[in-house]
Amino acid sequence: xxxxxxxxxxxxxxxxxxxxxxxxxxxxxxxxxxxxxxxxxxxxxxxxxxxxxxxxxxxxxxxxxxxxxxxxxxxxxxxxxxxxxxxxxxxxxxxxxxxxxxxxxxxxxxxxxxxxxxxxxxxxxxxxxxxxxxxxxxxxxxxxxxxxxxxxxxxxxxxxxxxxxxxxxxxxxxxxxxxxxxxxxxxxxxxxxxxxxxxxxxxxxxxxxxxxxxxxxxxxxxxxxxxxxxxxxxxxxxxxxxxxxxxxxxxxxxxxxxxxxxxxxxxxxxxxxxxxxxxxxxxxxxxxxxxxxxxxxxxxxxxxxxxxxxxxxxxxxxxxxxxxxxxxxxxxxxxxxxxxxxxxxxxxxxxxxxxxxxxxxxxxxxxxxxxxxxxxxxxxxxxxxxxxxxxxxxxxxxxxxxxxxxxxxxxxxxxxxxxxxxxxxxxxxxxxxxxxxxxxxxxxxxxxxxxxxxxxxxxxxxxxxxxxxxxxxxxxxxxxxxxxxxxxxxxxxxxxxxxxxxxxxxxxxxxxxxxxxxxxxxxxxxx
Amino acid sequence: xxxxxxxxxxxxxxxxxxxxxxxxxxxxxxxxxxxxxxxxxxxxxxxxxxxxxxxxxxxxxxxxxxxxxxxxxxxxxxxxxxxxxxxxxxxxxxxxxxxxxxxxxxxxxxxxxxxxxxxxxxxxxxxxxxxxxxxxxxxxxxxxxxxxxxxxxxxxxxxxxxxxxxxxxxxxxxxxxxxxxxxxxxxxxxxxxxxxxxxxxxxxxxxxxxxxxxxxxxxxxxxxxxxxxxxxxxxxxxxxxxxxxxxxxxxxxxxxxxxxxxxxxxxxxxxxxxxxxxxxxxxxxxxxxxxxxxxxxxxxxxxxxxxxxxxxxxxxxxxxxxxxxxxxxxxx
Numbered sequence: 001x002x003x004x005x006x007x008x009x010x011x012x013x014x015x016x017x018x019x020x021x022x023x024x025x026x027x028x029x030x031x032x033x034x035x036x037x038x039x040x041x042x043x044x045x046x047x048x049x050x051x052x053x054x055x056x057x058x059x060x061x062x063x064x065x066x067x068x069x070x071x072x073x074x075x076x077x078x079x080x081x082x083x084x085x086x087x088x089x090x091x092x093x094x095x096x097x098x099x100x101x102x103x104x105x106x107x108x109x110x111x112x113x114x115x116x117x118x119x120x121x122x123x124x125x126x127x128x129x130x131x132x133x134x135x136x137x138x139x140x141x142x143x144x145x146x147x148x149x150x151x152x153x154x155x156x157x158x159x160x161x162x163x164x165x166x167x168x169x170x171x172x173x174x175x176x177x178x179x180x181x182x183x184x185x186x187x188x189x190x191x192x193x194x195x196x197x198x199x200x201x202x203x204x205x206x207x208x209x210x211x212x213x214x215x216x217x218x219x220x221x222x223x224x225x226x227x228x229x230x231x232x233x234x235x236x237x238x239x240x241x242x243x244x245x246x247x248x249x250x251x252x253x254x255x256x257x258x259x260x261x262x263x264x265x266x267x268x269x270x271x272x273x274x275x276x277x278x279x280x281x282x283x284x285x286x287x288x289x290x291x292x293x294x295x296x297x298x299x300x301x302x303x304x305x306x307x308x309x310x311x312x313x314x315x316x317x318x319x320x321x322x323x324x325x326x327x328x329x330x331x332x333x334x335x336x337x338x339x340x341x342x343x344x345x346x347x348x349x350x351x352x353x354x355x356x357x358x359x360x361x362x363x364x365x366x367x368x369x370x371x372x373x374x375x376x377x378x379x380x381x382x383x384x385x386x387x388x389x390x391x392x393x394x395x396x397x398x399x400x401x402x403x404x405x406x407x408x409x410x411x412x413x414x415x416x417x418x419x420x421x422x423x424x425x426x427x428x429x430x431x432x433x434x435x436x437x438x439x440x441x442x443x444x445x446x447x448x449x450x451x452x453x454x455x456x457x458x459x460x461x462x463x464x465x466x467x468x469x470x471x472x473x474x475x476x477x478x479x480x481x482x483x484x485x486x487x488x489x490x491x492x493x494x495x496x497x498x499x500x501x502x503x504x505x506x507x508x509x510x511x512x513x514x515x516x517x518x519x520x521x522x523x524x525x526x527x
Numbered sequence: 528x529x530x531x532x533x534x535x536x537x538x539x540x541x542x543x544x545x546x547x548x549x550x551x552x553x554x555x556x557x558x559x560x561x562x563x564x565x566x567x568x569x570x571x572x573x574x575x576x577x578x579x580x581x582x583x584x585x586x587x588x589x590x591x592x593x594x595x596x597x598x599x600x601x602x603x604x605x606x607x608x609x610x611x612x613x614x615x616x617x618x619x620x621x622x623x624x625x626x627x628x629x630x631x632x633x634x635x636x637x638x639x640x641x642x643x644x645x646x647x648x649x650x651x652x653x654x655x656x657x658x659x660x661x662x663x664x665x666x667x668x669x670x671x672x673x674x675x676x677x678x679x680x681x682x683x684x685x686x687x688x689x690x691x692x693x694x695x696x697x698x699x700x701x702x703x704x705x706x707x708x709x710x711x712x713x714x715x716x717x718x719x720x721x722x723x724x725x726x727x728x729x730x731x732x733x734x735x736x737x738x739x740x741x742x743x744x745x746x747x748x749x750x751x752x753x754x755x756x757x758x759x760x761x762x763x764x765x766x767x768x769x770x771x772x773x774x775x776x777x778x779x780x781x782x783x784x785x786x787x788x789x790x791x792x793x794x795x796x797x798x799x800x801x802x803x804x805x806x807x808x809x810x811x812x813x814x815x816x817x818x819x820x821x822x823x824x825x826x827x828x829x830x831x832x833x834x835x836x837x838x839x840x841x842x843x844x845x846x847x848x849x850x851x852x853x854x855x856x857x858x859x
Contacts, residue, residue, distance in 0.1 A: 057762055059762055091763055091764020091765065092764065095762075096763075104756050105756055105759075106760070106774050108853055109773075118764060118765070122764065153857050
C-alpha cells in the first residue's frame with residue numbers, strides 16, 4: 001500500500017492535568033515499528049511506558065492531553081481522527097494485552113464471548129467462524145480443553161490461563177499492531193515462562209508488530225528485537241536488544257542491568273543461633289477449599305531470613321497466615337521462642353501478637369487510604385505501648401527516619417506517596433510494634449526493580465541493627481539468593497526442599513526445584 | 528452475627544445458593560419478627576394512657592374505665608397480654624381491634640391492598656424511569672444531559688413530600704381542576720375513578736423515590752465504569768453504549784437492586800405523609816390512627832406487616848444480585 005512504517009510516533013508529548021498545573025508525562029518521544037518487529041519499552045513505573053502504549057492505540061487515559069507530536073499508523077495520524085473512527089480502527093486493526101488479566105476480563109461474561117466480541121463487532125467474522133478462531137487460538141496457546149475453554153467464566157480459570165486467554169482475545173481480530181503492557185508481571189516464574197513462549201509464538205505466526213512494555217529487562221530481552229529505555233517520560237537509550245544489554249551507553253541503563261544481573265548469594269554464616277520460630281506438621285485448609293498445606297515443618301533461627309518460594313497456589317501465603325494466626329491450622333503447632341502459640345489470633349496474647357508482624361505484597365491494599373501516614377503509625381503505638389501525645393509524635397518521626405522517609409510525610413495520605421514509599425510506611429508500621437519476627441509476603445513483587453532493591457537493602461539493615469527475623473514469602477529466586485539465609489521450596493502445599501540457600505539452590509535438584517530455577521529469566525539465557 | 532447464622536445452612540443446601548439464601552433469611556426472619564413484636568409492644572406500653580382513656584376521653588368515670596380495661600384484659604400484667612397475643616398470632620389470628628371491635632385481619636387486608644396498589648403503580652412507572660435516567664446520565668457523563676438529570680434528582684430529593692403533594696394539588700386540582708385533590712377510594716368505586724384518584728399521590732411518591740434510585744444507579748455504574756475491564760472494552764473499540772449495556776450494567780445490578788429494594792420498602796411502609804395529604808386509606812394512616820387510640824393489637828399487626836415487607840424486598844434484592852453474579856451462579 002505505502003511504505004510508511006506500521007507505527008510511527010513523532011515527537012510525542014503528553015501532559016496530565018492536575019491541581020497544581022499540568023504535569024508532563026511524555027516528553028518528545030519518537031519511535032518507529034515495522035510489521036513483524038517487537039520493540040521493548042522499558043523503565044520504572046511513572047516512566048510513561050503505558051501512556052505511550054495507549055497512545056499507540058490512539059487512546060488516552062482520562063485527564064491526559066496530547067500537547068505535541070503525532071501517532072501515525074501506516075502513515076495516517078490517528079490522533080486527528082474522530083473518536084468514532086479511532087474506535088473503529090482500534091477494534092479492527094489494533095489490540096491491547098493488559099498487565100492484569102484478572103482485572104481486564106469482565107467477571108460477568110464467559111471468556112469465549114469476550115474473546116470474540118471485537119471480531120464480531122467489526123464484522124470481520126460471523127459468530128461460528130469467530131468461535132472457531134477462538135478455539136484455534138486457545139489450542140495454539142495451549143489452554144486446557146480448548147473446545148470448551150470459552151464456556152468458562154474468568155473466575156473459573158487460573159491467572160496464567162487468563163493471561164493467555166487475553167492474548168487470544170487480542171489475536172482474535174488478527175490485529176496488525178499489538179501492545180503488550182507488562183503481560184507477565186503478575187505471574188510467577190514458571191507461568192511467566194509459558195506465557196512468554198506463547199507471546200513469541202503468536203507474534204511470529206501473525207506477522208504483527210508489537211510493543212512490549214515491561215520494567216523487567218530480563219523479560220524484555222527474551223522477546224524484543226529492539227529496546228527503548230524510558231525515564232521520566234523521555235527516551236534515554238534506544239538500540240538493538242543485544243547491543244543495549246552488552247554495551248549500554250547510559251548510566252541509567254547500566255543501573256537497570258545491574259539490578260537484573262544481581263544474583264550473588266548471601267554469605268551463608270552457618271551459625272547455630274537458637275530457633276525463634278518452629279512450625280511442626282502443619283496441615284491447613286480454607287473452609288470451602290481443599291487442603292492447602294500438608295504436614296509442613298520448618299524452623300527459623302533468630303536474626304535470620306527464611307525464604308519460602310514456590311509458584312502461586314503452592315501454599316506460601318497460607319503458611320504466612322497460619323504463622324500470624326489468621327488461619328488456625330487443622331493439625332500441627334507453631335512455636336515461637338520455645339512456646340507453643342495459640343492457633344487462632346484471638347486467643348493469642350497481645351504480646352504474642354506484637355512480636356509477629358506482617359508486611360503485605362500490595363501496600364495499596366494494606367494501607368487505609370483515608371488515614372494519614374501518621375495516624376496509620378499511631379495505632380500500634382497506642383495499642384501495644386499505650387503511648388500518648390509528644391512521645392507518640394517523637395516515635396513516629398523516629399520510625400519514618402528508620403525507614404528512610406522524611407518525617408514530614410506523616411501528614412500525607414497514602415495516595416500521595418509512591419509505591420516504594422508506601423511499602424516503607426508498611427515496614428514502619430510493622431516496626432512500630434517492635435516485633436521479633438516479620439512475615440514478609442512478597443513485599444517487593446509489586447515494585448520496580450530499583451525501588452525493590454532499596455526495600456530489600458532496608459530490610460537487611462534493619463535485620464542487622466535490631467536482630468529481626470524474616471519469614472520471607474516470594475516467587476523470585478534472585479531475591480532469595482540475594483536476601484535469604486535459608487530457603488524452603490514449596491510445591492502443592494508440601495515443602496519439597498529446604499536448607500541453606502547455598503545448598504538448597506545448588507544441584508543436584510529434585511524435579512520441581514530444577515524446573516523452578518530453569519524458568520527464571522536471566523540476561524544470560526537470552527536466545 | 529448474621530453471617531454466623533448463615534454458615535450451617537450454607538453447608539446443607541450448598542449446591543443451591545438461592546435456596547440456601549432463602550432458607551437462611553427465613554430462619555433469621557423469625558427471631559427478627561419476634562424481637563420487632565416485643566419492641567412494638569413495649570413501646571405501646573411506655574406511651575402514657577391506654578385505649579380506655581383514649582376512647583372514653585375526659586369524661587370517663589373510674590368505673591367505666593375499669594369495665595373497658597377488664598374487657599380488653601388490660602388489668603392483666605403486660606407479659607401475660609403479650610403471650611396471649613403471641614399465641615393468637617401463631618395460630619393465624621391477628622386479634623380484634625380495641626376500638627372498632629372488628630377483626631383486624633379483615634380490615635388490614637383491605638388497607639394493605641390499597642397500600643400495595645399505590646406502591647405498585649408508583650414502582651412500575653418510577654423504577655424503570657429512574658434506572659433509565661441513571662444510565663442516560665452515565666452515557667452523557669459530565670455533559671449537559673448528565674447535569675440536567677443531576678439537577679432534577681437533587682431537586683426531587685430536597686423536596687419534602689408534603690410540599691410536593693400540596694404543590695401538585697394546588698396546580699392540578701385547585702388551579703387547573705384536572706384531577707381530584709382527594710384520593711379517598713371506596714368499595715364501590717369504578718376502576719377508572721380509582722385510577723384517576725391515584726394519579727397525584729403516585730406522582731408525589733414517584734418524586735420522592737426517583738432521585739434516590741437515579742443517583743444510586745448513576746453512582747453504581749460510574750463506579751463500575753472505572754474498572755480495568757471497561758478500559759479494556761474501550762481498547763477493543765466498542766461504542767460507549769455497548770460498553771455501558773454489555774460491560775457495565777451486569778456488574779452494577781447488585782447495588783442497583785439494593786437501592787430499588789430500599790425504595791420499594793419505603794413505598795410500602797413510609798407513605799404516611801402522602802396518605803394523609805391525599806386522605807388515602809392505606810396502611811400508614813391506619814397505623815397512626817391505631818397508635819393515637821392505643822389500639823395495641825392493630826399497631827402490632829401493622830408493625831409485623833411492615834417488617835415482613837422489608838424482609839421480603841431485601842431478600843428479593845439479594846436473590847437478584849445473586850442471579851446476576853456469575854461467581855455465585857457458576858462456582859469453580
